[in-house]
């Protein structure tokens with residue numbers, strides 16, 4: 001009599017999710033925060049891109065919601081080792097926001113309500129790699145996950161996807177952010193396991 | 200709206216004891232931002248994060264950060280003007 005074991009294929013576990021090294025899969029969405037959750041009203045919310053010459057490009061909530069919307073489905077990887085696959089978001093591509101911005105900068109420093117900062121090369125915000133998102137799984141992004149709006153840069157560790165993001169400073173020089181000045185890697189590629197400085 | 204997940208500074212005793220040889224459980228710190236001076240045990244520690252972030256109970260600015268890698272640790276006291284540490288009486292003092 002043949003014994004059928006569900007899921008057993010007799011081959012290597014090729015069906016296992018392809019996770020970056022050192023990561024485990026979670027069905028949850030853990031809440032990580034380095035401080036109190038800022039309360040930000042959509043009425044007063046604004047998003048500001050500041051160029052290296054000091055020119056400011058500013059969007060109110062309604063102006064941001066009036067821009068072309070995208071619905072990325074992406075895998076996210078937290079440096080605390082959890083990964084979550086196929087997360088669904090809605091928001092505005094950084095390509096759209098950067099479209100009219102006159103800049104020769106190489107670096108971006110995202111800053112948030114509440115004081116958090118994180119840095120990344122400007123190129124990593126372009127070419128369909130990054131979004132300003134306001135909706136998760138079809139609902140308003142909850143404050144504990146970064147609402148009203150957060151950055152979504154899923155190809156880097158999730159600390160780069162700044163919660164409660166308020167704006168981006170563009171610069172000629174790289175300026176390390178909150179975790180990048182406390183031992184964490186400047187770039188943070190999960191596939192190269194760039195967790196800490198020197199990795 | 201979920202409650203904010205911070206705990207009191209007593210939880211720093213273990214992680215900081217790994218870095219320092221002195222007992223920090225009765226240490227006193229001064230906030231570099233607002234000048235509040237009080238026990239380290241009274242700080243608000245956000246531990247559901249890539250590192251420990253200890254904030255001033257008065258102004259909520261960061262006073263101390265500790266990041267622990269498997270083989271290294273980073274301690275940032277940039278938000279702390281000083282730590283006052285209890286010491287054994289010096290001989291002849």
Ligand SMILES: [Zn+2]
Nearest residue numbers: 230233255258
């Ligand atoms: Zn203070």
